[in-house]
Amino acid sequence: MPAWIRAELDALIAEATVDAYTDDEQLTGLYTMIEARLAVPFQTDVLGAPVTVERVVLTEAGQIVAICLRGGVRQAVGILDLPLPDPAPEGAEWIAAYRRWTGL
Structure with missing residues (x-):
């Protein structure tokens, strides 16, 4: 996964949470962008x-x-626990922004 610059991630977080006042609203904003x-x-x-x-x-x-699929079976995997392929899919920077927002 590419190494994003903190300032870039902070800008993404700001974009996703611009009208959010509570943690739940911020989470919803980040989810929406992801x-x-x-x-x-x-x-x-x-x-x-x-x-x-x-x-x-x-x-x-x-x-x-x-939501991951393998052989007809679906399994939910926490997005922060999901190993991303190399190269990462388009939009993976939003997962990195979410990780930064959580403090991990």
């Missing part, structure tokens, strides 16, 4: 197995997850 900008589907490996990332969802528990 969902809109991340190019899916794409292929990656999860625990050594190839999967197709079909989409990204925001759970009721407030977690952004990737």
Whole structure:
């Protein structure tokens, strides 16, 4: 994954959270940008197995997850736990911005 400059990530965070006042609103703003900008589907490996990332969802528990498909079985994987392929898909900088926002 490319190394993004902190200032670039901060600008993305500011764009996603411009009208957000609470953490929940900021999370929703970041999710909206990831969902809109991340190019899916794409292929990656999860625990050594190839999967197709079909989409990204925001759970009721407030977690952004990737819905991964392998052999007809779907599994939700936390977006921050998802290994990205090289090269990363278009829009992956939004995942990096989300990671920075969480403080990880």
